[in-house]
Amino acid sequence: MAYELHYWPGIQGRGEFVRLALEAAGAPYVDVARGDEDEGAGLPAMLHYLEDASVARPPFACPFLVDGRKVIGQTAAILLYLGPRLKLAPAGEADRLWLHQVQLTLADLVAEVHELHHPIASSLYYEDQKKEALRRSEDFRRTRLPKFLGWCEAVLQRNAGNAQREVPRLVGARLTYADLSLFQVVDGLLYALPKATRRTLRKTPLVAALHEGVPRQRRLAAYLASERRIPFNTQGIFRHYPELDA
Amino acid sequence: MAYELHYWPGIQGRGEFVRLALEAAGAPYVDVARGDEDEGAGLPAMLHYLEDASVARPPFACPFLVDGRKVIGQTAAILLYLGPRLKLAPAGEADRLWLHQVQLTLADLVAEVHELHHPIASSLYYEDQKKEALRRSEDFRRTRLPKFLGWCEAVLQRNAGNAQREVPRLVGARLTYADLSLFQVVDGLLYALPKATRRTLRKTPLVAALHEGVPRQRRLAAYLASERRIPFNTQGIFRHYPELDA
Numbered sequence: 001m002a003y004e005l006h007y008w009p010g011i012q013g014r015g016e017f018v019r020l021a022l023e024a025a026g027a028p029y030v031d032v033a034r035g036d037e038d039e040g041a042g043l044p045a046m047l048h049y050l051e052d053a054s055v056a057r058p059p060f061a062c063p064f065l066v067d068g069r070k071v072i073g074q075t076a077a078i079l080l081y082l083g084p085r086l087k088l089a090p091a092g093e094a095d096r097l098w099l100h101q102v103q104l105t106l107a108d109l110v111a112e113v114h115e116l117h118h119p120i121a122s123s124l125y126y127e128d129q130k131k132e133a134l135r136r137s138e139d140f141r142r143t144r145l146p147k148f149l150g151w152c153e154a155v156l157q158r159n160a161g162n163a164q165r166e167v168p169r170l171v172g173a174r175l176t177y178a179d180l181s182l183f184q185v186v187d188g189l190l191y192a193l194p195k196a197t198r199r200t201l202r203k204t205p206l207v208a209a210l211h212e213g214v215p216r217q218r219r220l221a222a223y224l225a226s227e228r229r230i231p232f233n234t235q236g237i238f239r240h241y242p243e244l245d246a
Numbered sequence: 247m248a249y250e251l252h253y254w255p256g257i258q259g260r261g262e263f264v265r266l267a268l269e270a271a272g273a274p275y276v277d278v279a280r281g282d283e284d285e286g287a288g289l290p291a292m293l294h295y296l297e298d299a300s301v302a303r304p305p306f307a308c309p310f311l312v313d314g315r316k317v318i319g320q321t322a323a324i325l326l327y328l329g330p331r332l333k334l335a336p337a338g339e340a341d342r343l344w345l346h347q348v349q350l351t352l353a354d355l356v357a358e359v360h361e362l363h364h365p366i367a368s369s370l371y372y373e374d375q376k377k378e379a380l381r382r383s384e385d386f387r388r389t390r391l392p393k394f395l396g397w398c399e400a401v402l403q404r405n406a407g408n409a410q411r412e413v414p415r416l417v418g419a420r421l422t423y424a425d426l427s428l429f430q431v432v433d434g435l436l437y438a439l440p441k442a443t444r445r446t447l448r449k450t451p452l453v454a455a456l457h458e459g460v461p462r463q464r465r466l467a468a469y470l471a472s473e474r475r476i477p478f479n480t481q482g483i484f485r486h487y488p489e490l491d492a
Contacts, residue, residue, distance in 0.1 A: 056404050057344050060351045060397050070340055074350040081343060094316055097327060098303050104320040105306045111357060119365050120378065121385035132366065132378050139367035151306050158302050 002028040003082075004066035006046040009034040011236035012188075012229075014075045014110065015063040020180040021079060023223040025086035031228070033062075076103045079177045088180070090172040099171045102155060102178045106185055109148045113185075113192065114237050116140055116244060126234075126241065137244040141196040145189070149204045152182060156206035167213030168206045175217065182207065183214040188238030193245040248274040249328075250312035252292040255280040257482035258434075258475075260321045260356065261309040266426040267325060269469035271332035277474070279308075322349045325423045334426070336418040345417045348401060348424045352431055355394045359431075359438065360483050362386055362490060372480075372487065383490035387442040391435070395450045398428060402452035413459030414452045421463065428453065429460040434484030439491040 003022065007015025009031075022029045035041025046062060049055050049071055059073025065081070072078050080100050083089025089096050114122075119136040120129040155170055162168040170178045186207060189197040201208040215224055223229060232238055249268060253261025255277075268275045281287025292308060295301050295317055305319025311327070318324050326346050329335025335342050360368075365382040366375040401416055408414040416424045432453060435443040447454040461470055469475060478484055 053400075053404075057347075058397070058400060058404070059347070060354070060394075070343075072343060072347065074347045077343060077347050077350055080346070097316075097318060097323060100326070101303075101305070101318065101320050101323050104323055108306070108357075111354075115361065115365075119361075120381045121389070123385060123389055129381075132381070135366045135375075135378070139369060143367070143369055148306075151304070154299075154304060158299075158304075 001068065002030050004030050004032050005063060006032045006049065006066065007063040009043070010230065011233065012184075012238075013063075013236050016184055016230075017075050017177075017181050018063050018065065018078050018082070019228075020184055020220070020223075021082055021086055021088055021177045023228070024175070024180055024217060024220045025088060026219050027082075027086055032066075076100065076107050079103055079181070083177050086177075088175065088177040090174070090176065095172060099176055099178055102170055103181060105148070105151065106178065106181050109144075109185060110237060112140060112144055112148075113188070116192075117239050117241060126239075130243075133241075133244060137193075138246075141193065141246060145193075145196060145200050146203070149186075149200050149207050152207050153204040156210065162206065167216070168210050170210075175214070179210060179214055180220075183211050186211040188232065188236075191232040192238040192240050194240075195245045247314065248276050250276050250278050251309065252278045252295065252312065253309040255289070256476065256479075258430075258478065258484075259309075259482050262430055262476075263321050263423075263427050264309050264311065264324050264328070265474075266430055266466070266469075267328055267332055267334055267423045269474070270421070270426055270463060270466045271334060272465050273328075273332055278312075322346065322353050325349055325427075329423050332423075334421065334423040336420070336422065341418060345422055345424055348416050349427060351394070351397065352424065352427050355390075355431060356483060358386060358390055358394075359434070362438075363485050363487060372485070376489075379487070379490060383439075384492075387439065387492060391439075391442060391446050392449070395432075395446050395453050398453050399450040402456065408452065413462070414456050416456075421460075425456060425460055426466075429457050432457040434478065434482075437478040438484040438486050440486075441491045 005015060005018055007013060032041050033043050033046040037044060049059060049064060057071055059071060063075055064071055064073040065078045072081050089099055116137050117126050117133050118129060119132040156162055156168045159169060159171065161173055170176065170182060215221055234240065251261060251264055253259060278287050279289050279292040283290060295305060295310060303317055305317060309321055310317055310319040311324045318327050335345055362383050363372050363379050364375060365378040402408055402414045405415060405417065407419055416422060416428060461467055
């Protein structure tokens with residue numbers, strides 16, 4: 001049975017981290033909220049899980065995955081669940097937990113990227129918190145972005161065998177969901193903050209090599225060239241407001 | 247062998263979520279950074295894992311747990327690991343994943359509580375971002391706090407059997423680490439934002455009952471009355487600045 005991915009249509013957002021894993025693995029899935037309401041899909045099908053009191057274990061927010069009777073929310077938890085099933089996680093509890101740790105740290109970075117343009121409230125427009133966003137982005141470019149990507153670089157440096165690999169891996173020798181997520185984070189940052197991100201990537205060459213190499217995977221390349229890949233835009237998490245970059 | 251917990255001394259912070267689990271289970275553990283440098287503990291012992299290039303799998307930040315050769319960062323990942331070992335998690339993959347989802351959602355709430363007093367940058371003092379904090383806290387009190395605690399209330403309502411229990415549980419019939427964490431979040435919120443939190447708790451009676459009942463567990467009660475429990479203060483995540491409450 002196909003997995004059901006539930007996420008806002010029209011943006012990549014946090015749903016994209018799950019989508020990349022499903023696409024790279026060639027797993028059958030339905031992107032429910034982008035489907036047709038007349039066929040039982042669309043937004044109402046997604047909102048059912050978030051709003052209907054009959055759902056025993058309601059996700060707090062999307063994305064969430066429905067696999068048979070299981071409803072799994074929280075991006076990192078979804079990938080923890082899918083990783084072994086899609087062969088995008090190593091064997092063994094210790095390695096899987098380390099992979100999950102890396103993913104949770106990337107999730108923290110993604111949360112900070114969202115706060116860049118919404119430092120006061122998600123419920124307000126960017127224009128209503130632009131002054132605060134200018135202050136916040138300055139600190140992000142100077143301290144947080146180098147710290148996060150610097151940590152990813154250290155993880156890549158210390159993963160044995162990367163020196164011999166054309167495309168470095170975060171955990172173990174094979175592609176994992178965290179590699180896909182780091183590709184996505186860097187891709188989003190290059191869209192949102194091209195100047196600051198390029199400057200940081202010059203100091204994190206393994207992160208840059210991963211970002212360049214990961215999309216060459218055959219299935220991923222096909223996905224990225226397809227209409228299923230929603231372009232970055234200023235509704236998503238990674239937003240390009242030139243005034244926030246430098 | 248005793249678990250090693252590594253966290254900043256002097257504040258509860260995110261380390262407290264791990265500490266509560268270890269204490270409630272009566273597990274042997276060493277609070278490393280609060281120990282004596284002359285005996286190989288203290289801050290240098292913690293900073294080794296964060297800063298030394300010889301650490302193969304460096305945590306991004308504390309808290310982290312050291313169990314033999316394993317080094318596990320990210321609060322929710324630590325609890326995912328400890329849960330079954332401390333008998334603070336249900337049996338079965340689906341139930342454990344749901345418990346982890348609940349924990350990750352509480353972690354999101356904790357992150358937003360931190361942003362309340364640091365909406366611009368962690369590297370700046372509160373006083374240097376107070377104007378922005380006033381704006382952010384207004385939205386938090388009005389929309390985010392009711393949304394998060396309302397979701398916890400729904401989770402408690404829908405967990406079968408809670409109507410018959412004196413102290414409701416988030417997942418299953420027995421105490422889990424998420425119950426301990428929700429107790430801690432509410433306790434911290436009552437310290438930081440007493441007015442807004444009391445108002446919200448009147449609409450979430452099961453959350454209030456959990457917060458009242460959980461600390462009656464024998465080992466937890468002993469811990470909370472001991473000197474090991476660091477009092478809340480304005481260095482931690484939950485900070486009482488009266489101007490942010492209403």
